[in-house]
Amino acid sequence: MKLQELLEHLHPLVPFRGENPEITSIENDSRKVQTGSLFICINGFTVDGHDFAESAVQKGAAAILAERSLSLSVPVIIVKDTVRAMAVLADAFYAHPTRNLRLIGITGTNGKTSTSHLLEKIFFEANKKTGLIGTMFTKVADEIIETKNTTPDSLTLQRIFHQMIQREVQFAVMEVSSHALDIGRVHGCDYDIAVFTNLTQDHLDYHKTMEEYMKAKGLLFSRLGNTFNPTRPRFAVLNNDDPVSILYQKSTVAHVVTYGIDHEADIMARNIEMNSSGTACDLVVQGNIYPLKLRLIGKFSVYNVLASIAAALVSGIPINNIIQSVENVIGVAGRFELVDAGQNYTVVVDYAHTPDGLENVLKTIQQFAKKRIFVIIGCGGDRDRSKRPLMAQIACKYGTDVIFTSDNPRSEDPSAILKDMEAGVYDEKYLVKLDRKEAIWAAIEQASCDDAILIAGKGHETYQIIGDDVFDFDDRIVVREAIEERLKCI
Numbered sequence: 421m422k423l424q425e426l427l428e429h430l431h432p433l434v435p436f437r438g439e440n441p442e443i444t445s446i447e448n449d450s451r452k453v454q455t456g457s458l459f460i461c462i463n464g465f466t467v468d469g470h471d472f473a474e475s476a477v478q479k480g481a482a483a484i485l486a487e488r489s490l491s492l493s494v495p496v497i498i499v500k501d502t503v504r505a506m507a508v509l510a511d512a513f514y515a516h517p518t519r520n521l522r523l524i525g526i527t528g529t530n531g532k533t534s535t536s537h538l539l540e541k542i543f544f545e546a547n548k549k550t551g552l553i554g555t556m557f558t559k560v561a562d563e564i565i566e567t568k569n570t571t572p573d574s575l576t577l578q579r580i581f582h583q584m585i586q587r588e589v590q591f592a593v594m595e596v597s598s599h600a601l602d603i604g605r606v607h608g609c610d611y612d613i614a615v616f617t618n619l620t621q622d623h624l625d626y627h628k629t630m631e632e633y634m635k636a637k638g639l640l641f642s643r644l645g646n647t648f649n650p651t652r653p654r655f656a657v658l659n660n661d662d663p664v665s666i667l668y669q670k671s672t673v674a675h676v677v678t679y680g681i682d683h684e685a686d687i688m689a690r691n692i693e694m695n696s697s698g699t700a701c702d703l704v705v706q707g708n709i710y711p712l713k714l715r716l717i718g719k720f721s722v723y724n725v726l727a728s729i730a731a732a733l734v735s736g737i738p739i740n741n742i743i744q745s746v747e748n749v750i751g752v753a754g755r756f757e758l759v760d761a762g763q764n765y766t767v768v769v770d771y772a773h774t775p776d777g778l779e780n781v782l783k784t785i786q787q788f789a790k791k792r793i794f795v796i797i798g799c800g801g802d803r804d805r806s807k808r809p810l811m812a813q814i815a816c817k818y819g820t821d822v823i824f825t826s827d828n829p830r831s832e833d834p835s836a837i838l839k840d841m842e843a844g845v846y847d848e849k850y851l852v853k854l855d856r857k858e859a860i861w862a863a864i865e866q867a868s869c870d871d872a873i874l875i876a877g878k879g880h881e882t883y884q885i886i887g888d889d890v891f892d893f894d895d896r897i898v899v900r901e902a903i904e905e906r907l908k909c910i
């Protein structure tokens with residue numbers, strides 16, 4: 421594509437003169453630039469991409485998109501906001517891939533990964549070709565691609581959609597983080613369905629207030645249906661048990677479909693009964709009642725199931741297929757994942773990393789725990805500090821034996837993170853063990869018959885980030901080793 425043809429997608433006041441080279445790729449990382457690339461300079465949180473423009477030209481960049489003038493031997497196009505321009509240009513360069521996909525975006529503080537995996541499974545089992553983008557990985561048909569962020573930057577994202585089109589994917593399900601909505605990573609995505617799970621405290625390091633956080637998530641709904649193809653129906657799937665849904669409902673021109681447990685909704689679950697191996701309930705859809713037997717545990721899992729059922733129904737998947745798929749789901753990796761190595765107590769590994777997530781999981785455990793509840797919990801570094809004391813409080817409210825330990829300290833001092841947690845707790849009911857492996861082993865040493873152990877915060881993660889180092893660490897493997905070692909000694 422010629423540079424001028426590409427730039428026509430920006431607004432007409434963007435000046436363009438001079439050479440009109442062929443653009444063979446778009447890159448925002450100078451290290452990936454090749455001959456013919458358009459290099460987009462992004463002023464990031466860590467470094468300024470403008471500082472790499474010269475090296476991009478040396479690597480063969482044919483043109484540069486920047487926010488300020490740069491003296492270079494190739495055309496430099498100046499825009500006010502390169503992040504925004506990147507989203508528009510990436511969408512155009514890859515021939516507007518989301519116009520040809522049924523795209524479902526899922527936002528909310530907790531439950532995005534769980535709901536998106538459930539929904540992808542429903543589509544897959546209904547013989548649709550699927551794509552998935554989220555925290556754990558990205559999937560294009562049967563190919564798994566590693567991604568760094570829950571929602572990748574717009575360039576990576578449009579490239580993935582393009583691959584999906586090439587692989588004839590019909591339904592793409594993606595997690596849409598509040599960061600992505602705020603920064604503009606999903607600008608240019610044409611969603612058919614937007615799903616809201618819930619809103620509780622997280623990411624205040626970034627958004628500063630709950631109001632700003634709520635507004636960022638709301639962008640998914642206010643933009644829905646404002647894009648390219650007005651003839652395709654758009655749906656907002658909202659959780660009626662979360663008061664924020666009323667605001668999102670007001671902000672969208674799309675059709676609204678609601679789900680809920682405690683408040684009247686289009687799609688509901690009633691008569692929920694739970695034990696340690698599953699959940700039974702009645703699914704109510706348009707006055708019809710369908711008995712559901714889920715292998716997933718907890719009220720929060722029922723919400724995720726309802727959200728995925730609602731999105732699948734408005735996508736035209738028959739109810740009986742949907743029910744069969746959700747009943748088959750054993751679980752999502754690292755979400756209420758039970759570790760059974762032959763011990764006589766329950767071990768749960770869960771990704772709860774917010775106050776609400778932790779409370780939901782602990783309430784669930786409390787419902788079937790017969791004796792002590794051990795909680796092993798830490799908080800991530802370089803993330804919302806204000807959630808640390810709250811998570812510590814919740815751990816001590818529901819746990820009988822609590823061990824505060826490290827999560828991913830990242831650039832922070834691990835002891836300082838634990839001090840932030842301790843500030844929320846006034847009794848002495850907890851132990852502090854900086855080393856996560858030691859914390860897990862200590863709990864296993866003390867556990868006895870019918871106790872329950874929750875290892876929270878890292879779920880599916882197979883690493884621990886300490887400083888700039890990434891170490892192998894998987895709660896599920898570490899706890900299994902500890903259990904097996906203890907069983908040997910009996």
Ligand SMILES: CC(=O)N[C@H]1[C@@H](OP(=O)(O)OP(=O)(O)OC[C@H]2O[C@@H](n3ccc(=O)[nH]c3=O)[C@H](O)[C@@H]2O)O[C@H](CO)[C@@H](O)[C@@H]1O[C@H](C)C(=O)N[C@@H](C)C(=O)N[C@H](CCC(=O)O)C(=O)O
Nearest residue numbers: 448449450462464465466467469472569570571573597599
């Ligand atoms: C705070 C934040 O959002 N940071 C994101 C941001 O990184 P950054 O601004 O630090 O980038 P940077 O290193 O300053 O680089 C600026 C520019 O210079 C370029 N560069 C850099 C070096 C070089 O040699 N040459 C070069 O051209 C880079 O490619 C980039 O274009 O842009 C990167 C590329 O898109 C992201 O991967 C990175 O996410 C980091 C890893 C992150 O941890 N983000 C978290 C806060 C996040 O976004 N989380 C959300 C929500 C998670 C959830 O709740 O599920 C998510 O969606 O992941």
Ligand SMILES: Nc1ncnc2c1ncn2[C@@H]1O[C@H](COP(=O)(O)OP(=O)(O)OP(=O)(O)O)[C@@H](O)[C@H]1O
Nearest residue numbers: 529530531532533534555720723755770771772777
């Ligand atoms: N609907 C829900 N409501 C409240 N808590 C939930 C819900 N679903 C899951 N959780 C809790 O939150 C944790 C994270 O779930 P999940 O990974 O699905 O959320 P997420 O929104 O994708 O999180 P992230 O922001 O990290 O991408 C789970 O391990 C569980 O403890």
Ligand SMILES: N[C@H](CCC[C@H](N)C(=O)O)C(=O)O
Nearest residue numbers: 773799800803827828877878
């Ligand atoms: N998506 C969340 C995941 C947190 C997981 C936790 N283990 C941590 O590292 O803080 C975040 O990036 O804030």
Ligand SMILES: [Mg+2]
Nearest residue numbers: 532533555595
């Ligand atoms: Mg997620």
